Amino acid sequence: MAIKERSLEETPTWAIAVVCFVLLFISILIEYFLHFISHWFKKKHKKALHEALEKVKAELMLLGFISLLLVVLQDPVSQICIPKTVAKTWHPCSHEQEIAKYGKDYVDDGRKILEDFDSTDFYSPRRSLATKGYDKCAAKGKVALVSAYGIHQLHIFIFVLAVFHVLYCIITYALGKTKMKKWKSWERETKTIEYQYANDPERFRFARDTSFGRRHLNIWSKSSFTLWITCFFRQFFGSVTKVDYLTLRHGFIMAHLPAGSAARFDFQKYIQRSLEEDFKVVVGISPLIWCIAVLFLLTNTHGWNSYLWLPFIPLLVILVVGAKLQMIISKLGLRIQDKGYVVKGAPVVEPGDDLFWFGRPRFILFLIHLVLFTNAFQLAFFVWSTYEFTLRNCFHHKTEDIAIRISMGGLIQVLCSYITLPLYALVTQMGTSMRPTIFNDRVANALKKWHHTAKKQTKHGHSGSNTPQSSRPTTPTHGMSPVHLLHNYNHRSLDQQTSFTASPSPPRF
Structure with missing residues (x-):
């Protein structure tokens, strides 16, 4: 005889609180760990690795959103019915393997019905599945596209994939x-x-x-x-x-x-x-x-x-x-x-x-x-x-x-x-x-700043030719090498061992 599963209104509140506390505690620990790794990458000037970590977090958020959609759409998806002839195609198991594992009745009908009576007689007799989940399409002579239990298994797969x-x-x-x-x-x-x-x-x-x-x-x-x-x-x-x-x-x-x-x-x-x-x-x-x-x-x-x-x-x-x-x-x-x-x-x-x-x-x-x-x-x-x-x-x-x-x-x-x-x-x-x-990160940032300032100077030169020269921002003239702006960085990092000669224009990024 199948046993009816308890709902949250039949569950002690302390049990719900303990489960929620444990989940929140684990989530906060993971969040602080990722924040620590991100801060360490910034401290070591690992900009690319920091961006890679952000991308990993974005992918994990996407997987979490997919899991959330499965929770919200679990009932609607499990109520999508398809004909039994279509449901019997493209199975991972052979027909003989399914019979040996689940029994002939389950394979042929897509479900196995038992009568279940609650011991208190508070609930009326109902039909339930011997397996997990319930196929609501059986009354129509069809099979669910994906059962509710199948969607639950997909949740676990998404978690394993994220790990x-x-x-x-x-x-x-x-x-x-x-x-x-x-x-x-x-x-x-x-x-x-x-x-x-x-x-x-x-x-x-x-x-x-x-x-x-x-x-x-x-x-x-x-x-x-x-x-x-x-x-x-x-x-x-x-x-x-x-x-x-x-x-x-x-x-x-x-x-x-x-x-x-x-x-x-x-x-x-x-x-x-x-x-x-x-x-x-x-x-x-x-x-x-x-x-x-x-x-x-x-x-x-x-x-x-x-x-x-x-x-x-x-x-x-x-x-x-x-x-x-x-x-x-x-x-x-x-x-x-x-x-x-x-x-x-x-x-x-x-x-x-x-x-x-x-x-x-x-x-x-x-x-x-x-x-x-x-x-x-x-x-x-x-x-x-x-x-x-x-x-x-x-x-x-x-x-x-x-x-x-x-x-x-x-x-x-x-x-x-x-x-x-x-x-x-x-x-x-x-x-x-x-x-x-x-270029390392510091040199690249300085060159980008040089490029931005030069574009701004060019724009001012075309649109405001009457602006006094003294009021314009001090920028390098055309033909000046970016190395002049990077003079203060020459001895700050071991990465900066490259010497560049004057060039007519800065490199493009």
Whole structure:
């Protein structure tokens, strides 16, 4: 006999107060923790990470709003009725599995009716379900689109997805930073006398005899097919080597910075700032990625055997991205040889957007973002379905299904965060233009202020030509370098090791 659940008017007020107090206490703790992290980012001048944290909070608010909508619309959605013939299609379980788990009556009728009498005889006999929830469409000979209990289970899935969204953001950033730590020692090496001697600008060498040439100008580089195969496996064994880092650093400086600034420019910190800017994109969830996540839910249908192919799609995408990034480095080496077999000084690579797919370096970031989120989504779905329906259920009832989902989830997360993302952070600097993160936050803010003041001065010059010169705001004249405004910042940060010569106009942001 089913037992009638108590409503709030039948529940002791102290029990309600205790539950509300615990929920409020946990929520306030989380809020203060996020506020502490935000304050710490501001104190450390981590503007990009602070904005990334704000974006994560926005995504969590979106998930909370979705959960709130499910609460409000639970009854209306559960009263949407569809024919039984339609309701029997696209189930995660086979018909035999549903009969074995729920019984033939439940599967055929969509519900199982019992008579329930309250012991006090205060309530009249009513019909209730032996399972959780109640199908109000049964009287019409139909089935609910999603039952009330099904919507409750969606609430739990949204919570699990929110937890995994935060976890994958933390793991992604932590693994990427761990991989890039060794780049600091490479950057320090560029300030030594030994490095200056080894890269003597007056020294002539064959391109293939340089360290960069020996790595990329070999027998495997003569054919596009063999070069792709080599680059595919190279990402697993030293995806970013010292020689690649130093050569790409030299090429970036020669292409974008004034002569003589190589020894003072910190390329590693520039990459770190750029990666933090890209991290703001990675933690967000675009509408397109949400649509792809919904399609993932659609594939968990009996007969599709999605466990045999779905977890491998993100793996294939990230492996192709890693091979493409290695291919770009190799093509930079081939361009050096195309210009001549003899090089003077260190090999100079020539950056260009044409090396990337569709001429868009940011497209690779979209693919990395897509792989990271879909992988986190699949892991969240696996944990949720295990919690709701035990380890072996209709979504993964075979041992190989469970093994594939767990192993692929861990492998893709490590491969994408520890190997591909740092490789992207380095290679994406080989685009045609440099990024605004070439300046640290203080310099960037000063330049933006300079730009705003210059625009204001220009506007006053056109609209109020009769204004006395002494009453106009003091601004730099056209042709003055922004470096004059930044003189006071020269020794405030270790980041400011870049020297710039006078330029006719400030860089655009």
